[in-house]
Amino acid sequence: MLRNPTILHLAAVAALTIPACLAAEGPFFITYTHQMEEPGNLEIATNSVTGQPASGNRFFGAATEFEYGLKAWWTTEVYLDGQSTQSDSTIFTGYRWENRIRLLPREHLINPVLYVEFENINGADKSLLEVVGHDSQDDLAQPNSDARLDKQREIEAKLILSSYAKGWTIAENFITEKNVHHEPYEFGYSVGVSRPLALAARPERCNVCPENFQLGLEMYGGLGTHADFGLTDTSHYVAPTLAWTLANGTTFKIAPGFGITGASVPFLLRFGVSYEVAQFGRAARHLFGGH
Amino acid sequence: MQRSYRLIGIAILAAAAAAQSPVQMAPAKFANRTNPYEGSETASMAGAKLFARECAACHGANGEGLEKAPSLRRPEVSNATPGALFWVLENGSLRNGMPSFAHLPAPQRWQIVTFLRTLSSTARPAPGP
Numbered sequence: 001m002l003r004n005p006t007i008l009h010l011a012a013v014a015a016l017t018i019p020a021c022l023a024a025e026g027p028f029f030i031t032y033t034h035q036m037e038e039p040g041n042l043e044i045a046t047n048s049v050t051g052q053p054a055s056g057n058r059f060f061g062a063a064t065e066f067e068y069g070l071k072a073w074w075t076t077e078v079y080l081d082g083q084s085t086q087s088d089s090t091i092f093t094g095y096r097w098e099n100r101i102r103l104l105p106r107e108h109l110i111n112p113v114l115y116v117e118f119e120n121i122n123g124a125d126k127s128l129l130e131v132v133g134h135d136s137q138d139d140l141a142q143p144n145s146d147a148r149l150d151k152q153r154e155i156e157a158k159l160i161l162s163s164y165a166k167g168w169t170i171a172e173n174f175i176t177e178k179n180v181h182h183e184p185y186e187f188g189y190s191v192g193v194s195r196p197l198a199l200a201a202r203p204e205r206c207n208v209c210p211e212n213f214q215l216g217l218e219m220y221g222g223l224g225t226h227a228d229f230g231l232t233d234t235s236h237y238v239a240p241t242l243a244w245t246l247a248n249g250t251t252f253k254i255a256p257g258f259g260i261t262g263a264s265v266p267f268l269l270r271f272g273v274s275y276e277v278a279q280f281g282r283a284a285r286h287l288f289g290g291h
Numbered sequence: 292m293q294r295s296y297r298l299i300g301i302a303i304l305a306a307a308a309a310a311q312s313p314v315q316m317a318p319a320k321f322a323n324r325t326n327p328y329e330g331s332e333t334a335s336m337a338g339a340k341l342f343a344r345e346c347a348a349c350h351g352a353n354g355e356g357l358e359k360a361p362s363l364r365r366p367e368v369s370n371a372t373p374g375a376l377f378w379v380l381e382n383g384s385l386r387n388g389m390p391s392f393a394h395l396p397a398p399q400r401w402q403i404v405t406f407l408r409t410l411s412s413t414a415r416p417a418p419g420p
Contacts, residue, residue: 026394033394035391035393035394036390036391038348038349038390039388039390040349041348069390071385071388072383072384072385072386072387072388072389072390072391073385102385105382105385105386106382107381107382107391107393164393164394166397167396167397169394196396199396199397199398199399200334200337200396200398200399200402201337201338201340201341201398201399201402202337202340203333203334203336203337203339203340204336204340205340211396211399249344278348278349279348279349282358
């Protein structure tokens with residue numbers, strides 16, 4: 001992705017000279033809130049997951065994200081996915097391009113956001129950025145050489161509903177996904193609730209202030225397909241989450257996830273790090289002589 | 292003819308609404324809210340820290356305004372009620388490019404408001420991020 005020296009130079013200059021902001025998504029890995037990326041800001045993040053299906057080898061899936069605020073109401077994001085499976089191989093599995101559009105200009109009790117994503121990944125993808133349909137741990141046990149032959153060009157849509165109330169963040173996502181060539185509509189959900197350890201900020205610049213920590217709980221899973229809607233043979237996970245933001249804006253996240261149905265991977269450990277570069281767009285315009 | 296006048300009236304009202312500063316758009320019930328940290332030096336310092344992290348990249352380290360983001364030292368801002376500033380932080384002004392900061396807990400937004408009140412009277416630079 002960053003092989004072009006100009007882009008590398010730009011990224012390095014931006015990271016060194018531009019102030020950082022608080023990363024956008026709180027402690028969640030799967031659930032989106034209605035918080036949008038600030039216009040001109042670029043968030044760079046990696047979110048990883050490791051687990052072991054009952055009949056397969058341990059895997060490590062990773063997604064690298066580049067999230068950019070185009071408008072105050074429109075955020076766009078590109079993901080590059082890859083995975084490594086023990087006693088198998090390490091492969092690049094594809095990319096995703098998502099757009100989130102905030103539907104209402106003011107804050108309300110419940111705030112809707114429309115999410116549309118195009119995925120061009122293969123069947124070996126193990127980043128598990130969402131769980132839909134009848135996704136199960138058996139899908140993760142196939143050898144990479146077989147699974148990567150399955151091309152998955154999919155359109156995914158989400159209705160994101162979220163609220164902020166008395167320091168609490170409450171979010172619900174309803175997901176539908178469709179392979180553009182074949183296969184039925186698949187459905188899924190994720191819900192999350194989180195809260196910082198302190199609501200007011202301390203006056204001093206600090207890394208270990210309570211307001212820098214956010215605790216949360218996520219639950220996500222599949223809801224079958226349009227022909228077979230329901231909970232039968234679907235995966236579901238419950239995951240407590242913790243996010244820690246340093247004074248320089250770097251955020252670390254971790255979430256141990258517990259599979260609660262037979263189709264689920266028994267245990268998933270997610271972890272991630274993100275850094276938000278403030279006004280990256282302005283710096284890029286100046287670098288290339290714009291105003 | 293009457294329909295044309297109505298359309299022109301609607302267009303004028305829409306243009307007037309678009310020309311309004313976001314602080315002028317705060318509903319009265321919000322604008323009249325009082326800041327629980329009013330006059331608190333500690334809250335102002337915490338607000339300065341939050342301002343540096345959340346606002347300075349667009350509005351400048353001293354709130355002087357940069358490119359599309361206006362100065363926060365304008366009379367419209369310094370004369371605005373704390374409740375109106377709080378409302379703008381909560382809702383943003385999406386059409387003008389300012390995002391909502393509702394993800395910040397209410398006490399942190401009040402801390403930023405407390406700091407904003409000091410901007411017009413002092414030239415204290417906000418601490419770096």
